[in-house]
Amino acid sequence: MIEDNVEELQRVTELLSNDQIEVFSATTAQKALSVLKKELFDCIVLDYVLPDANGMELLNNINLLKQSQTLILLHSARDFTQDELIQLKRLNHKIITKTPNSHVHLLEEILVTLHIDKKYISESKLKMINSIRDTKDILDNRKVLVVDDDVRNLFALTAVFERSKINVITAESGREALEILNNDKSIDIVLMDIMMPEMDGYETIQIIRKEQRNKSLPIIAVTAKAMIGDRQKCISSGASDYITKPVKTEQLLALMRVWLIK
Known part of the structure; x- marks a missing residue:
């Protein structure tokens, strides 16, 4: 010790x-x-x-x-x-x-x-x-899908969630995220990076929302930019909420709790 x-x-x-x-x-x-x-x-x-x-x-x-x-x-x-x-x-x-x-x-x-x-x-x-x-936390044993094309961000968020009792699945592209959601019906919440090549977060969220079973799936948009209008653009695309990088751990966990309360 x-x-x-x-x-x-x-x-x-x-x-x-x-x-x-x-x-x-x-x-x-x-x-x-x-x-x-x-x-x-x-x-x-x-x-x-x-x-x-x-x-x-x-x-x-x-x-x-x-x-x-x-x-x-x-x-x-x-x-x-x-x-x-x-x-x-x-x-x-x-x-x-x-x-x-x-x-x-x-x-x-x-x-x-x-x-x-x-x-x-x-x-x-x-x-x-x-x-x-x-003493249970609403996040205990929940399954989160983290979508980000930067593997360093995936490593960091995975480490954060492993400090709690949260199960993590990662995807490095929007297309991979869609494939995972299509095959795994047990995902409770999605953290979606907005600035990704080929298929960005806005487009990926819009496609996810087209599926009836994903209408109420909590999706938190994560972006490196904090520009005026960004939050509204994320919400208009179908995101449940919005958070900026660098992500503060307690703020992110608090936001996830809000969207997982039934």
């Missing part, structure tokens, strides 16, 4: 520690690397923002210490940039955003990933896990 907030470190360490999980802690990157040189770990919980190193620098150093196969959970309040999300997605690291209850999500993730039987967990901790699980 690598975390510079001592109170947070103590709280999470106490929660994770039991007969099956031994926890080592460090408050700086330097201390963490010193421990990692001596021990091989099954899981590393890492705050991306530390006083003596940035997150990516520390991750690179961890990989050099032959810990590349170790599960790394990034537990951070940071709002990651698009480039950071792409890098982290490629490294296959899971991000758990810091919230008042995120330490419980950490415990559950570690139990599942390390195949630890819950019979070794105290009843009080199991109650905490179950109480969090019972």
Whole structure:
């Protein structure tokens, strides 16, 4: 556990520690690397923002210490940039955003990933896990189709959604999106990039709306330009709503919740 907030470190360490999980802690990157040189770990919980190193620098150093196969959970309040999300997605690291209850999500993730039987967990901790699980988000288990010709944007949005319990399908063109919607009737919402070559978002949305079953499908238009009249043009084409790039995570998730409320 690598975390510079001592109170947070103590709280999470106490929660994770039991007969099956031994926890080592460090408050700086330097201390963490010193421990990692001596021990091989099954899981590393890492705050991306530390006083003596940035997150990516520390991750690179961890990989050099032959810990590349170790599960790394990034537990951070940071709002990651698009480039950071792409890098982290490629490294296959899971991000758990810091919230008042995120330490419980950490415990559950570690139990599942390390195949630890819950019979070794105290009843009080199991109650905490179950109480969090019972608090459902309308986005949980929803299926979103993300349409964008730039694979970097697809990587970034996929990483964002994987931090939640959202299933993601991607398409790199309007034609591919139409094919996916034709074959998959379980898609709940579409994020449609407007500026695409060959068939742009406006045209793709208009074709989608021609199908009777897609009349009420929520479609959020995503565009890099915030010009006067853009929103109205998107709505006139059949989009349910409109958001501009660079997309702010919480704003996007809030907008999706609005359109998925029945």
